[in-house]
Amino acid sequence: MSKRFIAGLLALVMALTMLAGCGGGNEPAPAPAPAPAPTPDQGSAPAEPSPADVSGDVLIYTSMYEDIIEAIKPELKKAFPNLNVEFFYGGTGKLQTKVAAEIETGKLSCDMLMVAEPAYSLELKEGGWLEPYVTPAAETLAFDYDKEGYWYPVRICNMVLAYNPELKKKEEIPNSFYDFAYNEAVKGKTSMGNPLTSGTAMAAVAALIDKYGEDYFVALGKQGTMVESGSVAAGKLETGECDVIMILEESILKMREEDDSQLEVIYPTDGTIVIPSTIMTIAADKSEHNNIAACQAITDWFLSNEGQKNIVKGWMHSVVATYPEPPYDAIPTQEILKNTMPVNWEFCYKSRDDIRTKFQEHVTIPESK
Amino acid sequence: MAAATTAKSPGSVPAEKEQRFYFDVKWVIILAIVAFLVIFEVLPMLYLVIRAFTADGGVSFHAFQRVYTYPMNWMALKNTLITATCSMILGVIIAFPLAWLVGRTNLYGKKFFRTLFVTTYMVPPYVGAMAWLRLLNPSVGTLNVFLKNLLHLAENPFNIYTVGGLVWVLTSFYYPYAFITISRAMEKMDPSLEEASKISGASPLKTLWTITLPMMAPSIVAAALLVFVSAGSCYGIPSIIGAPGQVHTVTTRIIDFVSIGNQDGITDATTLAVFLMVIANVVLYVSNFVVGKKQYITVSGKSTRPNIVDLGRWRIPITILVILFATVVVLIPFASVATTSFTKNLGKPLLSFADGKLVTDNFVLRFWERVVTRESILQSAGRSVLYAALAASFGIIVSCVMAYLLQRTNVRGKSIPDFLITLGSGTPSVVIALGLIMTMSGRFIINIYNTMWIMIVAYMVKYLLMGMRTVVSAMSQIHPSLEEASLISGASWLRSFKDVTIPLIAPSVVAGWFLIFMPCFYELTMSTLLYSTYTKTLGIELFTYQTFHSQQTAAALATVILLLVIAANWLLNKLTNGEFSI
Numbered sequence: 003m004s005k006r007f008i009a010g011l012l013a014l015v016m017a018l019t020m021l022a023g024c025g026g027g028n029e030p031a032p033a034p035a036p037a038p039a040p041t042p043d044q045g046s047a048p049a050e051p052s053p054a055d056v057s058g059d060v061l062i063y064t065s066m067y068e069d070i071i072e073a074i075k076p077e078l079k080k081a082f083p084n085l086n087v088e089f090f091y092g093g094t095g096k097l098q099t100k101v102a103a104e105i106e107t108g109k110l111s112c113d114m115l116m117v118a119e120p121a122y123s124l125e126l127k128e129g130g131w132l133e134p135y136v137t138p139a140a141e142t143l144a145f146d147y148d149k150e151g152y153w154y155p156v157r158i159c160n161m162v163l164a165y166n167p168e169l170k171k172k173e174e175i176p177n178s179f180y181d182f183a184y185n186e187a188v189k190g191k192t193s194m195g196n197p198l199t200s201g202t203a204m205a206a207v208a209a210l211i212d213k214y215g216e217d218y219f220v221a222l223g224k225q226g227t228m229v230e231s232g233s234v235a236a237g238k239l240e241t242g243e244c245d246v247i248m249i250l251e252e253s254i255l256k257m258r259e260e261d262d263s264q265l266e267v268i269y270p271t272d273g274t275i276v277i278p279s280t281i282m283t284i285a286a287d288k289s290e291h292n293n294i295a296a297c298q299a300i301t302d303w304f305l306s307n308e309g310q311k312n313i314v315k316g317w318m319h320s321v322v323a324t325y326p327e328p329p330y331d332a333i334p335t336q337e338i339l340k341n342t343m344p345v346n347w348e349f350c351y352k353s354r355d356d357i358r359t360k361f362q363e364h365v366t367i368p369e370s371k
Numbered sequence: 372m373a374a375a376t377t378a379k380s381p382g383s384v385p386a387e388k389e390q391r392f393y394f395d396v397k398w399v400i401i402l403a404i405v406a407f408l409v410i411f412e413v414l415p416m417l418y419l420v421i422r423a424f425t426a427d428g429g430v431s432f433h434a435f436q437r438v439y440t441y442p443m444n445w446m447a448l449k450n451t452l453i454t455a456t457c458s459m460i461l462g463v464i465i466a467f468p469l470a471w472l473v474g475r476t477n478l479y480g481k482k483f484f485r486t487l488f489v490t491t492y493m494v495p496p497y498v499g500a501m502a503w504l505r506l507l508n509p510s511v512g513t514l515n516v517f518l519k520n521l522l523h524l525a526e527n528p529f530n531i532y533t534v535g536g537l538v539w540v541l542t543s544f545y546y547p548y549a550f551i552t553i554s555r556a557m558e559k560m561d562p563s564l565e566e567a568s569k570i571s572g573a574s575p576l577k578t579l580w581t582i583t584l585p586m587m588a589p590s591i592v593a594a595a596l597l598v599f600v601s602a603g604s605c606y607g608i609p610s611i612i613g614a615p616g617q618v619h620t621v622t623t624r625i626i627d628f629v630s631i632g633n634q635d636g637i638t639d640a641t642t643l644a645v646f647l648m649v650i651a652n653v654v655l656y657v658s659n660f661v662v663g664k665k666q667y668i669t670v671s672g673k674s675t676r677p678n679i680v681d682l683g684r685w686r687i688p689i690t691i692l693v694i695l696f697a698t699v700v701v702l703i704p705f706a707s708v709a710t711t712s713f714t715k716n717l718g719k720p721l722l723s724f725a726d727g728k729l730v731t732d733n734f735v736l737r738f739w740e741r742v743v744t745r746e747s748i749l750q751s752a753g754r755s756v757l758y759a760a761l762a763a764s765f766g767i768i769v770s771c772v773m774a775y776l777l778q779r780t781n782v783r784g785k786s787i788p789d790f791l792i793t794l795g796s797g798t799p800s801v802v803i804a805l806g807l808i809m810t811m812s813g814r815f816i817i818n819i820y821n822t823m824w825i826m827i828v829a830y831m832v833k834y835l836l837m838g839m840r841t842v843v844s845a846m847s848q849i850h851p852s853l854e855e856a857s858l859i860s861g862a863s864w865l866r867s868f869k870d871v872t873i874p875l876i877a878p879s880v881v882a883g884w885f886l887i888f889m890p891c892f893y894e895l896t897m898s899t900l901l902y903s904t905y906t907k908t909l910g911i912e913l914f915t916y917q918t919f920h921s922q923q924t925a926a927a928l929a930t931v932i933l934l935l936v937i938a939a940n941w942l943l944n945k946l947t948n949g950e951f952s953i
Contacts, residue, residue, distance in 0.1 A: 061904060067919070067920055068745075068747060068915075068920055069920065072745065072746075072747075088904070090903075090904045091747075091915070093919065095630040095631075096630070099629060099630060099631075100903070103808070103812075107812070107813070111821065111903070111904065112904075166718065168718070169718075190509075190510075191510065193615070198627050198630045198631060199630050226617070228532075228614075228615035228616075229614060229615070230614060230615055230918075231918040231919050232919070233917070233918060233919055233920055233921060233922055234611075234917075234918060234922070237717050237922050238508075240716055240717040240718035241505070241508075241511050241717050241718045242510065242511045242718060243508050243510045243511050243512075261715050261716060262715070262716075263716060264716075355631065355635070358631060362443065362627070363443060366443075366614075366617065366619070366627075367443045367446055367447075367617055367619050368617065
């Protein structure tokens, strides 16, 4: 009998090692308590840090896609060989929840945030969670930034419409956000993001309710618009389950370049919703590693030509006015800026709960159903 | 022997030194298990209830009023009850005959079918949801279009984005829970009663109806309730299948509330979670104290093989029926997932013929490459293995001790940990996670938030039951005389447990270990609330790729998991000469 037991144990161990073989080995030690890492600089007024100077650890919460993070990591390593930069990816909603929970403890578990829109930056600045830093790159920016240096836009995401030219003609489908909700020809065949989990979707619905009023949400609900993530929606556009979707330009561009996708972007006639996403440094005493010098160097890098090159390679638009080219297959940034639907960031931040609630009541689960 | 099994309380132990020693150990172990469950399960849940009533400072029903007078939440409550109930009924209707056919008849290929049905338990449900979404979406679902053309229908026959669709997918992923539970009970049922019925001239069907079914009733009820609670507390499937059709359940509402990120959101989530908890507890009460009291199952000491019912001329038609079922419920969705992992453009066929030549443009290995090379995925996979293995190992130790306590002793209070373990498994995952977040982040001394331990604890609370049940049922098949012999020969309780009991139940221990390991390995609902920077797991990774980055990568990852599960099962089978498989 005990032989059988030994055989069982053996099997168990083997199965385990086999499973572990696919991914074990490089398990980083779990970080139980936030341990203060080597902090090269405690001061708040550093001199221009040179790349080789900065060292230690920096942890960045970001909503940039993991493909893009993977591409940026080696570039950062090249720029700052002594610095260990870690990214923690999460949807905007997830990260905001995480940050909210951490705020209750009086300290954040990260050093920088590259998440969400200016509305969120305003909120964090007001709460005293950010470290100011006036970067020399500020004057090159084409978009609003905080004059005291609490936050800077670092990448431009555009909310647009998209369709599948292999299945539909552009003339047959809505070319504006307005028609997206009101054109009955695409009833039950539209999809958009969830403002509860996505920061860009939140900004978009804030702009739309600002422009078209609450009726717009009612119309979306009647239209049977599916509320889901961009990747799922794009899949539905490919299979023809959806005719037109509201999605980030970058998602479509990425598929076009990487997967030879035929999906096409429609820059809505009532204006593209341009959403600058910001970069922020957490106040020294409230951050995980208290590595301000490194955070400032990273801010400079992201706003430099080199950093922006990676942003544009990641299918987002550059924030630098003079940056020469748009992402793969996109129209020039200046073209887009000619026709935009403005987002009132103050409104977006102050009325966030209200907007989300209305969206849920009318679109996510319309009461009429 | 009498002393070993009829002790009334620790105080009344005879003064003999050696005996007192093993009673002490027993009590220490029970207390440790109870303490663990009280700290990590009971207190967090109590805290949730208290918080729901005292959100505004004093004791009040404000939060309740706000949450439960909101029509949107009512809709979600209604949907949860409907989908869970329907899945439960459908699941048992499917699982019972299957368990009987596989366990007690001469169905062709029954061993293969058994493995196949249990394999479904090993696959993350949300992966299946994704497959069904592609197969049965109302406009261009592959299966829908196929059926429409086959039957010359005017419209696609199915719409997955409905309550019915949700029930279907929930059922197809949770019936294995019932299948496993019922199969196990069938295995340990004494066949002599059935033989008696047969000898008295009853037909196999009559025996099934008058003997097998009534004897199985408690297990069937237990299985049904397990399906009910699992389906009702599932997040992945409703978020993928329900949400696009505006069908929301309590779990999707809770996660939405948590996503709002502010204090009100958390309060609303808590309040809604209390509802799920109450339902689950009522269900448990019914199963444990009303139905569970009737112990029909008679088990003899001898290891008898249950007699096999000859299906006669029905053997082939029934086998065909089972094959059909397996094809629809298991093979087609899995094949769909596997195909997706190689497909570049989801709108086009993977392979096609043009001018008599095979077109392979749409076939790519890129997603597979990504899965096996991307650092973050590999790290998460490693973590998942570690966390699940730890949860399963701790869990199986608890299970073994519990099995001994329940089957071999009359210690007073032994049913307390048993009840708590059942309660944990019946508690919706979201509730466990929320409770742990609020109580384990340093507010009450213990701070394991943001560490792997909070996840391991959560996994154990939720998934201990499957392991425990497996070991308990194995234990009930072993006659106590062997252990008594060991005790009489002077071995301590621990020693006889280690040297006699454990080896005898080893196959079940391993099976139980895997039954805990697998759901922890790909767990999503709790992990999604509990994970942090350095504790991202495979379930999260899979779900993130599925919803945010690339469905094909997610499909490749899911296929890898599936292949690993099959390989592990095969290996176990091989190494033990068919002694056990999952």
